[in-house]
Amino acid sequence: MKARFLVPLILFLLLIGLFVAGLKLDPRKVPSPLIDKPAPQFSLPGLLDKEKIIDTAELTKHKVSLFNVWATWCVACRQEHPFLMALARAGDVPIYGLNYKDKREDAIRWLNQYGNPYVANAFDEDGRVGIEWGVYGTPETFVIDSKGIVRYKQIGPLTEQVWQETILPLINEIRAEEG
Amino acid sequence: MLPELGNFALILAMIIALAQGIVPMIGAARGIPSWMAFARSAAWAQLSLLVFSFGILTYAFVTHDFSVAYVANHSNSALPLSYRISAVWGGHEGSLLLWVMLMSAWSTAVALFSKRLPLEMVARVLAVMGLIAAGFTSFVVFTSNPFDRYFPAPLDGRDLNPMLQDFGLIVHPPMLYMGYVGFSVAFAFAIAALLGGRLDAAWARWSRPWTIIAWVFLTLGIALGSWWAYYELGWGGWWFWDPVENASFLPWLVGTALMHSLAVSEKRSTFKSWTVLLAIFAFSLCLLGTFLVRSGVLTSVHAFASDPTRGVYILMLLGVVVGVSLVIYAWRAPQVKSAGNFALLSRETFLLGNNVLLVVATATILMGTLYPLILDALNLGKISVGPPYFNAVFVPLMIPLIVVLGIGPLSRWKQDDFGRLAKILRYALVVSLVLGVLWPWMLFGKLDLMVVVGATISIWLVACILLDLFYRIRHKSSFWKGLTSQPLSFYGMSLAHLGVAITVVGITFTSYYSLEKDLRMAPGDQLELGGYLFQFDGIRDAHGPNYTSTKGIISVTRDGKPVGTMYTEKRNYTVQQMPMTEAGIDPGLFRDLYVAMGEPLGDGGWAMRIYYKPFVRWIWLGSLFMAFGGILAASDRRYRLMARRKAGLDIDAKLATQES
Numbered sequence: 001m002k003a004r005f006l007v008p009l010i011l012f013l014l015l016i017g018l019f020v021a022g023l024k025l026d027p028r029k030v031p032s033p034l035i036d037k038p039a040p041q042f043s044l045p046g047l048l049d050k051e052k053i054i055d056t057a058e059l060t061k062h063k064v065s066l067f068n069v070w071a072t073w074c075v076a077c078r079q080e081h082p083f084l085m086a087l088a089r090a091g092d093v094p095i096y097g098l099n100y101k102d103k104r105e106d107a108i109r110w111l112n113q114y115g116n117p118y119v120a121n122a123f124d125e126d127g128r129v130g131i132e133w134g135v136y137g138t139p140e141t142f143v144i145d146s147k148g149i150v151r152y153k154q155i156g157p158l159t160e161q162v163w164q165e166t167i168l169p170l171i172n173e174i175r176a177e178e179g
Numbered sequence: 180m181l182p183e184l185g186n187f188a189l190i191l192a193m194i195i196a197l198a199q200g201i202v203p204m205i206g207a208a209r210g211i212p213s214w215m216a217f218a219r220s221a222a223w224a225q226l227s228l229l230v231f232s233f234g235i236l237t238y239a240f241v242t243h244d245f246s247v248a249y250v251a252n253h254s255n256s257a258l259p260l261s262y263r264i265s266a267v268w269g270g271h272e273g274s275l276l277l278w279v280m281l282m283s284a285w286s287t288a289v290a291l292f293s294k295r296l297p298l299e300m301v302a303r304v305l306a307v308m309g310l311i312a313a314g315f316t317s318f319v320v321f322t323s324n325p326f327d328r329y330f331p332a333p334l335d336g337r338d339l340n341p342m343l344q345d346f347g348l349i350v351h352p353p354m355l356y357m358g359y360v361g362f363s364v365a366f367a368f369a370i371a372a373l374l375g376g377r378l379d380a381a382w383a384r385w386s387r388p389w390t391i392i393a394w395v396f397l398t399l400g401i402a403l404g405s406w407w408a409y410y411e412l413g414w415g416g417w418w419f420w421d422p423v424e425n426a427s428f429l430p431w432l433v434g435t436a437l438m439h440s441l442a443v444s445e446k447r448s449t450f451k452s453w454t455v456l457l458a459i460f461a462f463s464l465c466l467l468g469t470f471l472v473r474s475g476v477l478t479s480v481h482a483f484a485s486d487p488t489r490g491v492y493i494l495m496l497l498g499v500v501v502g503v504s505l506v507i508y509a510w511r512a513p514q515v516k517s518a519g520n521f522a523l524l525s526r527e528t529f530l531l532g533n534n535v536l537l538v539v540a541t542a543t544i545l546m547g548t549l550y551p552l553i554l555d556a557l558n559l560g561k562i563s564v565g566p567p568y569f570n571a572v573f574v575p576l577m578i579p580l581i582v583v584l585g586i587g588p589l590s591r592w593k594q595d596d597f598g599r600l601a602k603i604l605r606y607a608l609v610v611s612l613v614l615g616v617l618w619p620w621m622l623f624g625k626l627d628l629m630v631v632v633g634a635t636i637s638i639w640l641v642a643c644i645l646l647d648l649f650y651r652i653r654h655k656s657s658f659w660k661g662l663t664s665q666p667l668s669f670y671g672m673s674l675a676h677l678g679v680a681i682t683v684v685g686i687t688f689t690s691y692y693s694l695e696k697d698l699r700m701a702p703g704d705q706l707e708l709g710g711y712l713f714q715f716d717g718i719r720d721a722h723g724p725n726y727t728s729t730k731g732i733i734s735v736t737r738d739g740k741p742v743g744t745m746y747t748e749k750r751n752y753t754v755q756q757m758p759m760t761e762a763g764i765d766p767g768l769f770r771d772l773y774v775a776m777g778e779p780l781g782d783g784g785w786a787m788r789i790y791y792k793p794f795v796r797w798i799w800l801g802s803l804f805m806a807f808g809g810i811l812a813a814s815d816r817r818y819r820l821m822a823r824r825k826a827g828l829d830i831d832a833k834l835a836t837q838e839s
Binding site: 002005006008009012013016018019020021022023073075078082085086105109111112113114115116136137 | 412414419421452456459460463470474476490491494497498501502505506508509512513549552553555556562563565697699756757758760775777778780786788
């Protein structure tokens with residue numbers, strides 16, 4: 001048996017090792033150091049209205065709110081969008097958006113085209129605020145309570161399942177705490 | 180009661196597949212003819228059972244049997260009949276059932292069309308396929324059973340995902356799966372040849388038509404998927420480098436390399452252990468794609484409901500199938516002797532270039548697809564790799580590939596003369612350099628470096644194909660006689676290569692000359708784009724069987740003459756509460772007009788997105804040429820000739836002279 005004929009097998013075994021490790025990971029789950037910590041402060045121009053400033057205080061005006069990081073170049077955001085629209089129609093929880101590393105005209109066009117589920121959008125053109133919030137990829141959604149504490153972070157699209165199993169119970173819990 | 184029968188048939192099929200994997204294998208090792216002959220009957224029995232099982236699931240969909248969980252999750256009483264049938268493969272469980280049924284259809288086809296093959300070879304091939312089928316059928320039975328029941332049965336179903344309620348999605352998965360499982364035939368031939376120790380020209384010739392047909396299906400499947408994304412997602416994009424798209428593209432690239440490498444193995448009896456490895460790779464990548472899509476290790480727009488136990492099961496399947504085959508490779512391949520030598524300038528070298536470029540392209544795309552997973556596994560963070568990476572690595576590899584593609588068929592086996600080639604190719608060089616600049620400039624009036632490159636290599640390829648034809652027929656007594664004396668495989672090859680040129684033109688022109696405009700339009704508003712005048716005539720309410728919709732009507736004129744009326748829709752599917760945009764498309768050979776409607780903006784105004792996309796059809800037209808070329812090549816006379824002779828070795832020499 002010549003050694004070079006074993007190369008494919010060895011490479012394959014490495015790959016299998018990677019997949020075994022990969023199966024244990026959830027690509028949507030990223031531990032965030034922000035959980036149960038105060039949300040990072042920011043102050044950004046609004047997306048639709050440049051003059052209106054969106055800041056952290058704006059997010060904490062409600063008992064609980066969602067902060068959704070999105071971009072028009074993100075395919076998964078397109079997948080998530082109908083669900084955000086459904087949430088917005090239900091009107092239960094206010095959704096704020098962070099339009100991340102995007103072009104203003106693209107983002108406005110997106111909202112016109114597919115609907116605008118957001119109460120307001122902060123426009124983070126160079127992604128600096130996104131970095132402070134520890135954004136790895138889009139979409140990500142933070143659950144913020146009225147004290148400005150980050151209670152949960154969802155990596156990847158929000159879905160009915162995540163909503164029913166994780167986020168909705170958490171929101172009810174937060175509401176119960178705040179009375 | 181019926182679903183239980185379907186389930187029973189499925190379990191029986193699994194057991195028979197297992198027997199098909201074991202009995203003929205032992206028969207081949209021990210030389211017991213009756214055990215070997217069992218393979219053929221087992222293949223037939225397995226196919227009948229799976230067709231029965233599939234039929235029962237289809238019947239459950241047609242008759243709205245919502246007590247079957249899979250039906251309840253993927254259908255609804257308002258879903259039209261055609262989509263109820265296609266919903267059978269609209270979810271994870273049913274699509275796997277389709278997969279195993281198609282796999283056994285390939286097995287049966289091998290059993291049917293292998294009458295002249297040595298029984299020992301047939302037994303081994305069918306045994307390998309039986310083992311794979313047993314693995315996948317058990318996956319369906321144990322982790323993804325489509326016949327599971329709901330009790331009590333829900334009153335109505337949750338409906339099929341609206342994105343899948345579409346003609347493209349009826350045909351795309353079966354085509355793609357036919358391609359995926361089709362590569363199991365080439366794989367099984369390779370393993371059987373390794374086990375039997377007969378890795379010869381006859382093996383390569385037996386594998387070739389099967390490989391080509393599988394490749395044809397995969398080509399059509401990928402093209403359909405791209406076409407579907409183009410008109411259904413409402414973005415006007417046709418390729419996103421999504422992990423699942425990559426999962427289908429990787430086996431296609433390796434399959435393309437395999438087809439060409441098999442040609443060298445057949446004609447020149449060299450590259451053999453490399454060809455075997457490619458056959459293993461092509462099918463492994465099909466399995467890898469399945470794993471990536473169904474296990475949820477990567478995030479993708481195609482997310483099937485992922486479930487860790489399924490991921491573990493497929494990973495085990497992948498590990499066993501590929502691991503064992505690579506062990507067999509490491510054990511047997513060193514004994515394979517490559518016969519033919521070849522000079523640096525020869526057709527072998529050009530085909531080697533083709534193989535190297537395709538395999539490197541595969542590796543870079545695989546790397547990009549897995550990179551997020553690697554970083555994640557090493558705890559280095561979560562990232563996603565997007566189109567900029569893939570375009571940056573893929574395009575530079577394809578440019579030399581197409582240059583080589585032009586020269587390859589004109590070159591001679593074993594050794595060629597530089598002067599001879601240069602003399603032929605100088606015409607192609609001059610024509611392509613001149614037209615590569617002139618053609619796009621005359622069409623669009625502006626140039627870009629990449630446009631010139633794309634146009635030049637496409638014209639180069641077409642010129643080379645025509646030169647090849649010319650040199651083949653110029654010594655014949657008449658033009659017609661020259662044309663008819665060429666074998667089908669030559670026309671197949673030329674058409675497929677022409678298809679590559681057509682697709683490259685389509686990609687180049689669409690990428691660089693598309694026009695796009697987003698605007699608010701109220702009834703009566705007009706827009707000029709790409710020489711066309713679009714007028715928004717207003718909206719109309721409409722409703723389909725399971726959705727309500729708003730139709731936007733746009734009439735298009737060019738220089739005052741009417742071109743047509745386009746309808747774009749915003750649909751709301753009532754059960755899943757999912758809005759969908761149906762783009763209005765006015766297709767044409769040289770340009771598509773594409774209109775997608777957005778949200779209402781008040782005062783009768785609507786957000787509209789209008790595209791002018793030149794040559795976009797050429798992308799899929801080229802794929803059709805490639806697929807048709809593949810069909811011609813696979814139906815070449817010599818494969819049937821070969822079928823009439825036993826091992827086919829004695830006609831090698833005769834055909835080699837006729838072919839080259």
